[in-house]
Amino acid sequence: MKIYNSIQEFGSTTKTIVTLGTFDGVHKGHKSILDKLIKSNQSSGCESVVLTFFPHPRMVLQQNTDIKLLNTMSEKAYLLEQHGIDHLIVHPFDHAFSRLTAEEFVKDILVDKLNISKIIIGHDHRFGRNRTATIDDLIHYGTVYDFEVEQISALEVNEVSVSSTKIRNALDKGDIAIANEFLGYNYFLSGIVIEGKKLGRTIGFPTANIHIKQDYKLIPAKGVYVVSSLIDGNTVHGMMNIGTNPTVGGTAGTIEVNFLDFNENLYGKELKINIHKRLRDEVKFASVDALKIQLEEDRTATLNYFKETRNEQSSL
Structure with missing residues (x-):
């Protein structure tokens, strides 16, 4: 797996299949998403890309948050590599990045930089400035810029969210058995x-x-x-x-x-x-x-x- 410290470092003439998110814990709830990514990658001849961010967006946009993460960036990279991902992009998240419009994010990053063929994303995903764009907007941009959008079901999205919350709560209580059950390791x-x-x-x-x-x-x-x-x-x-x-x-x-x-x-x-x-x-x-x-x-x-x-x- 190749690791890039920003989107600007990445470049590929091969089409890519992309998913994005914080992937904190790289736990059981994430596994179904990563499995979809790898399966699509293998059947299409494209390369798999995980786009994640550091600092965590909440650390930047919610200044008073004291969020604790399940993984350091090196730990997250180690876990993602076990899933067989081709490329991991860890992009610095800042206020300027958060101000990109939805179309700027799609055209300048997904299309021009990542050479996207397909994106796998949650049905409730919101993006762009003030997170105003929805999955319907992304599907529209997919028809405009010629890439496919595969939606992750509500059940799978909830599984990721619930697992992350339960893992953090369990660790705060010292309940390592529950944490390990949801992590899968x-x-x-x-x-x-x-x-x-x-x-x-x-x-x-x-x-x-x-x-x-x-x-x-x-x-x-x-x-x-x-x-x-x-x-x-x-x-x-x-x-x-x-x-x-x-x-x-x-x-x-x-x-x-x-x-x-x-x-x-x-x-x-x-x-x-x-x-x-x-x-x-x-x-x-x-x-x-x-x-x-x-x-x-x-x-x-x-x-x-x-x-x-x-x-x-x-x-x-």
């Missing part, structure tokens, strides 16, 4: 391992402190989670705490992973932390010894989770 965090206070190693549970530089990334609710990560080609299991470490007087929010049976230097490494299950809330224990007892129980629960998962997979 394990929710994950991507970040760099940085130095922490190194308190974990003093009680036998050394942790990798994960720094996520994108402040718009949605972090699940405080608590302890079962996780895994691919490190140097090997899957390593672990347990992750999201919180402030109140038992040892912590106040700042941290994301810390204790990898099981693993003792290598990870400082500076970028890791993708897959979240499988939530074990419990973060708790302020009466003593460090009480915390250690609980961490031992968490470790056993984590080991049992992966043992049960292996047994389930082997019985299939």
Whole structure:
């Protein structure tokens, strides 16, 4: 998959089939849209294009919004690539772009820049300045500029919307099971391992402190989670705490992973932390010894989770 940082960077003499949207989460609700794109692409000989935007339009048009996103742009690109998309255009969204008229968007971008043959879009999609143009206008422009418009049904559009909302709400509550069900994969965090206070190693549970530089990334609710990560080609299991470490007087929010049976230097490494299950809330224990007892129980629960998962997979 080729990635472009603006519409201006893209150029192709081959006709394209396009879909556009935020695609935050690239979840089950999006899959039907992407499947339509790939199927049309394969049957027509055209190339598939996903046009998305950053910052998220709500970040620009609603200045006071504090929207958190399910994916960073690199995470979104990774997920879209798994679907077999040919081209991903991440166009900078700003007020000037939002002021394009409907016909300017169609003629200057879809037709002249993207060389469009077909667009796959929601039946309720609105576009152009002040979002006044409708799907009927797009169909009209399709006859004028010779491209096809395939509408996504109301049911499919609702599925995308409901899934996104449910995923965000579930993660805010720490309900990783519901989030993963709607995503169709394990929710994950991507970040760099940085130095922490190194308190974990003093009680036998050394942790990798994960720094996520994108402040718009949605972090699940405080608590302890079962996780895994691919490190140097090997899957390593672990347990992750999201919180402030109140038992040892912590106040700042941290994301810390204790990898099981693993003792290598990870400082500076970028890791993708897959979240499988939530074990419990973060708790302020009466003593460090009480915390250690609980961490031992968490470790056993984590080991049992992966043992049960292996047994389930082997019985299939």
